[in-house]
Amino acid sequence: MGKTGIGADRAYELMNQMSQDKNLKVHAIALDIINRATSPGGDPTADRPHE
DSSP: TTTTTOHHHHHHHHHHHHHHHTOHHHHHHHHHHHHHHHHOOOTTTOOOOOO
């Protein structure tokens, strides 16, 4: 949200859509975003395959 400037409701909508598209729980999507954002050189907006 901080990097993209979107609000909480829109962020949840996007995570929910990703969850449905990738057949993953919203929690897993959120955790992945947090992990990428807090890793050195991490980019939370980059799309990464989930396996």
